Amino acid sequence: MQNVLQMLEADIGGLDLTRPYRVSGRVSRFDGHIIECDGFPATIGTLCEIDTQDGNQVNAEVIGFQNNQNLLSVHDHDAQISVGARVVVSDDGHSIKVGPGLLGRAIDALGHPLDDGPPLQLVDSWPINGKKTNPLARRPVDKQLDVGVRVINSLLTVGQGQRIGIIAGSGVGKSVLLGMMTRFTAADVVVVGLIGERAREVASFAAEVLNSDSRDRTVIVAEPADRSPLLRIRAANRATAIAEYFRSIGKNVLLIMDSLTRVAHARREIGLALGEQPTSKGYPPSVVSMIPALIERTGTGTGNEGSITGFYTVLADGDDANDPVVDTARAILDGHILLSRDQAQMGIYPAIDLSASVSRVMNDIAGQNQIQAAQYFRRLTSLYMENRDLILMGGYSPGQDQDLDLAVQLWPKLMSHIQQPFDQSAAYDESIQALVDLFDMQVQA
DSSP: OHHHHHHHHHHHHTSOTTSOOOOEEEEEEEOSSEEEEEOOSOOTTOEEEEEOTTSOEEEEEEEEEETTEEEEEESOTTOOOOTTOEEEEEEOSSEEEESGGGTTEEEOTTSOBOSSOOOOOOOEEEETTOOOOOGGGSOOOOSBOOOSOHHHHHHSOOBTTOEEEEEEOTTSSHHHHHHHHHHHOOOSEEEEEEESOOHHHHHHHHHHHHTSTTGGGEEEEEEOTTSOHHHHHHHHHHHHHHHHHHHHTTOEEEEEEETHHHHHHHHHHHHHHTTOOOOGGGOOHHHHHHHHHHHTTOEEOSTTOOEEEEEEEEEOGGGOTTOHHHHHHHHHSSEEEEBOHHHHHTTOSSOBOGGGOEETTHHHHSOHHHHHHHHHHHHHHHHHHHHHHHHHTTOOOTTSOHHHHHHHHHHHHHHHHHOOOTTOOOOHHHHHHHHHHHTTOOOOO
């Protein structure tokens, strides 16, 4: 027995405890989407490297467990993976590097730079899935946020820490509106998550923002549409985590997520691959829980923390505003902005349908005169749009409706207030003054 103990002590003493040891396993099954491998200790979200037949390695992520096997999804669908390939844990996947060095940079879901800048110098860490916050400890939304867009500032006032959905179909000016807010907002930091967008749009948006005066306060996290659904989900979580970090150091952050729908699509791909039962439009139950979990990470902070004001674009397939993702998002958000195809076809940009848009905190943060003027503005524009065809056909007779008469009279000024060139900013105070001046009112705080 003594000899056995001495042998064990010698073996242990010969180990190099400073050398990092990596947990590994072997691929037992791969169907082109899901990899099964030996059940080494790992949690969902753990990142792994898998040896391929061409002598390289590809990244994969643990997405579940079954029959004492780990289930992984590979980030590269063209990977040459064979049975018996070695799987090595590379990162627990639950923490990311953050810091001021991210400002002015564009990165991917794994934190790799997409621009031509130098290597990132980041020393702080933050959990990619965020930190739990007591909802009762959060500060109320009681201050306005200047987004640089006149129609939003004056008629759909947004508060610091509010969450807003931008509901739109394709081709109605969504990307232009987001670009305006990114460049012209008064927020301290802007974090943009480009999830599932076309590569051309990602490049165009990044070039526009990173070559503007707002570069030094902007972070872009991008994963184009051709990347793995896991990377798209991770990009959304990374963008939110970066926003949380800046909020924790007292910054007021504007988080723009384009788009929440494509994050839901990515989650649908993963859920169906894992065998979840599809519900409405094929969305599994995990999508319904993922959307509020992502959105609720934003908002106001606690104590001396800053805030995260979130704008989430929601794609209405076929201009269907009752899409399951639209319904789920609208129920958890603090308001929504609907972009109208009819107004876009009329050349009205930003093409915001005021009658169908709402900011749920505006009444708490805006002055009484602004609120009254905004309500009257919305009524006049709604009246005009409802009777537009009649007016254009010559069937309108003045004198029958005083409000409609005023709407027709003021229509050019109303449209001038809504329309704004994409390269021009409109400050908050300027926007409010322009609104109340339409009705000869005085601004009161």
